[in-house]
Amino acid sequence: MQIRFVLAALRKHRLATFLIALQISLACAVLCNACFLIVQQVHAMRIDSGVDEARLGTVKLSGFDPKSANDFNARVVDALRHVDGVQSVSVISGVPFGEPGVRAGIGLDPDYKQFGGVIDFYLGDDHAAHDFGLHLISGRMPSPDDYMPVTKFVPSNAPVLITRTLAEHLWPGQNPLGKQFWGLDTQFRVIGVLDHLSVSQPGGSEAKDPDWSVFVPAIAGPNLAGKYLIRAQPNDMPRVMREAREAALKAAPDAVLDTDQSHSLSRLRHSYFESARVMVKLLAGVVVALLGTTALGIVGLASFWVTQRRKQIGTRRALGATRGDILRYFQIENFIIVSFGILLGMLLAYGLSLELMRSYEVPRLPFGYMPIGAAALWILGQLAVLVPALRASAITPVEAIRTL
Amino acid sequence: MLEMRDMSKIFRTEQVETHALRSFDLHVREGEFVTVTGPSGSGKTTFLNIAGLLDTFSTGAYVLDGQDVSDLDDYARSKLRNRKIGFIFQGFNLLPDLNLFDNLDVPLCYRRLKRAERHQRINDALARVGLASRMKHYPSQLSGGQQQRAAIARALAGHPRLLLADEPTGNLDSQMALEVMDLLQDINRAGSTIVMVTHDPNLASRAQRNVHIVDGRVAEDPADGTIRPRPVEGTA
Numbered sequence: 287m288q289i290r291f292v293l294a295a296l297r298k299h300r301l302a303t304f305l306i307a308l309q310i311s312l313a314c315a316v317l318c319n320a321c322f323l324i325v326q327q328v329h330a331m332r333i334d335s336g337v338d339e340a341r342l343g344t345v346k347l348s349g350f351d352p353k354s355a356n357d358f359n360a361r362v363v364d365a366l367r368h369v370d371g372v373q374s375v376s377v378i379s380g381v382p383f384g385e386p387g388v389r390a391g392i393g394l395d396p397d398y399k400q401f402g403g404v405i406d407f408y409l410g411d412d413h414a415a416h417d418f419g420l421h422l423i424s425g426r427m428p429s430p431d432d433y434m435p436v437t438k439f440v441p442s443n444a445p446v447l448i449t450r451t452l453a454e455h456l457w458p459g460q461n462p463l464g465k466q467f468w469g470l471d472t473q474f475r476v477i478g479v480l481d482h483l484s485v486s487q488p489g490g491s492e493a494k495d496p497d498w499s500v501f502v503p504a505i506a507g508p509n510l511a512g513k514y515l516i517r518a519q520p521n522d523m524p525r526v527m528r529e530a531r532e533a534a535l536k537a538a539p540d541a542v543l544d545t546d547q548s549h550s551l552s553r554l555r556h557s558y559f560e561s562a563r564v565m566v567k568l569l570a571g572v573v574v575a576l577l578g579t580t581a582l583g584i585v586g587l588a589s590f591w592v593t594q595r596r597k598q599i600g601t602r603r604a605l606g607a608t609r610g611d612i613l614r615y616f617q618i619e620n621f622i623i624v625s626f627g628i629l630l631g632m633l634l635a636y637g638l639s640l641e642l643m644r645s646y647e648v649p650r651l652p653f654g655y656m657p658i659g660a661a662a663l664w665i666l667g668q669l670a671v672l673v674p675a676l677r678a679s680a681i682t683p684v685e686a687i688r689t690l
Numbered sequence: 691m692l693e694m695r696d697m698s699k700i701f702r703t704e705q706v707e708t709h710a711l712r713s714f715d716l717h718v719r720e721g722e723f724v725t726v727t728g729p730s731g732s733g734k735t736t737f738l739n740i741a742g743l744l745d746t747f748s749t750g751a752y753v754l755d756g757q758d759v760s761d762l763d764d765y766a767r768s769k770l771r772n773r774k775i776g777f778i779f780q781g782f783n784l785l786p787d788l789n790l791f792d793n794l795d796v797p798l799c800y801r802r803l804k805r806a807e808r809h810q811r812i813n814d815a816l817a818r819v820g821l822a823s824r825m826k827h828y829p830s831q832l833s834g835g836q837q838q839r840a841a842i843a844r845a846l847a848g849h850p851r852l853l854l855a856d857e858p859t860g861n862l863d864s865q866m867a868l869e870v871m872d873l874l875q876d877i878n879r880a881g882s883t884i885v886m887v888t889h890d891p892n893l894a895s896r897a898q899r900n901v902h903i904v905d906g907r908v909a910e911d912p913a914d915g916t917i918r919p920r921p922v923e924g925t926a
Binding site: 295601605606609610683 | 739744777795
């Protein structure tokens with residue numbers, strides 16, 4: 287019943303009402319979009335790479351003569367296998383969260399009339415599939431006959447293990463086993479489907495989905511050399527990697543060790559998402575600061591209005607308003623202002639989302655975030671106004687009457 | 691209607707204890723128009739605040755319209771104030787953000803009256819004080835006299851059992867003061883009980899009964915024949 291009186295009073299204080307509502311609307315717009323971006327980043331950081339990260343490490347060497355790649359590979363693999371704690375070593379083209387390996391656009395026909403997207407190709411020798419810990423959900427793992435030398439970037443007419451996500455994208459609702467696709471001037475045939483195998487740079491590559499990748503069995507040689515996958519016990523990983531780097535350099539003293547990429551996969555993942563973590567912290571800081579500023583704005587305005595309306599509050603109490611009536615008056619007033627701000631904020635949030643989509647290629651803000659942002663601001667508003675409202679309700683009528 | 695027995699009101703600070711009312715006895719019957727006079731600091735306003743349930747008292751008893759209100763809590767006092775008492779203040783105390791109609795509607799809303807009844811009461815009250823055509827006006831758009839008449843209408847709309855007026859003509863010129871006084875007398879003739887605090891002996895003399903307070907006690911009250919020696923004005 288007090289809503290009419292609150293609205294009438296707010297009409298008389300349009301500027302202050304509009305300014306605080308504007309502040310709330312900005313908070314709402316930023317809150318919705320920041321929360322969405324935070325959730326996206328957190329979701330991206332929790333990606334399932336599809337490999338046994340805790341047990342894996344990689345060593346990358348460069349600067350060797352490709353003509354002696356077979357000898358080079360043999361020396362390094364042998365040296366790495368002799369490191370205490372190393373369970374297995376394989377030659378690979380890349381790892382999740384490492385440098386981009388082989389990446390190319392594929393088609394569902396030789397002429398690429400049906401473009402299938404840009405995907406990552408992980409090449410690995412006959413130990414790699416096992417060492418990676420790939421989880422096959424249908425089909426079979428590569429047999430010894432499936433391993434072929436790499437001609438240029440990949441083996442010709444190679445059998446592949448494809449991820450479930452990519453298979454569903456290429457052949458929706460169909461059994462992908464035996465299906466073919468083309469890329470890198472050759473043809474690939476699906477022999478197995480993997481639960482997951484993330485691209486090397488999830489969220490940062492041209493792949494539209496972080497799980498658009500395939501494993502290609504290959505024989506180590508001139509076009510598959512210099513990158514090694516090490517498998518060891520998780521708790522032994524730091525020591526194993528330290529000794530593996532030393533052993534690799536000792537085995538190939540003329541080669542250059544890539545110190546950025548020669549680490550455990552856990553560390554590579556940590557490094558890869560460093561900027562995402564910073565962004566999450568920054569966004570969270572912005573959200574907290576914005577909500578804090580908004581709450582202080584509400585407290586400030588409500589406190590000012592309580593002081594300004596002290597006489598009115600006394601008059602209302604003299605006319606029969608209970609403490610609850612006074613408390614409710616300020617709560618209703620805050621609810622109306624915040625609701626107005628939220629309404630404006632939702633439009634702003636949507637506009638901001640469109641701008642972010644256009645400028646940074648982020649997905650559109652899902653509508654579900656708007657009621658969450660609204661609820662957060664309603665709760666914040668009610669909490670912020672509580673202390674001034676309780677102070678107002680505690681004003682005794684005679685106290686106010688004395689000041690008349 | 692209003693009965694105060696052996697009432698006292700003591701204001702305490704850390705160092706000083708001030709007796710605003712002491713052994714205060716007053717009985718106002720239904721339908722009476724009583725004025726309360728006294729020098730500054732005599733306890734007139736304290737009496738009115740207690741009578742209007744705006745303030746509590748230290749000792750004694752207070753019966754309002756047959757109900758002992760001595761031990762009521764804040765919520766019950768608010769409800770009783772809303773239902774039984776109408777206030778007319780020296781400074782009018784209209785809510786500046788609301789038009790006259792809404793100003794009259796506020797106490798009726800606190801009473802949870804239905805919309806139709808509220809509207810009827812507001813229209814009747816504004817018509818009675820001659821402001822029916824000004825119901826959409828804001829207080830700032832009215833003269834002092836009109837504002838006080840609006841405040842009277844607000845009190846009347848609640849159909850109070852007791853009307854308490856604190857220097858209702860204090861902020862008005864003499865012509866307007868007379869008009870307001872005439873209005874209060876009309877209201878009293880229609881059956882309302884009025885207790886009015888005033889400094890003005892001429893206005894006080896227009897009431898049926900004038901109670902004079904000095905030093906927090908009833909010094910003169912024609913109703914019970916109380917006559918105590920009056921101190922010189924301003925020394926109380």
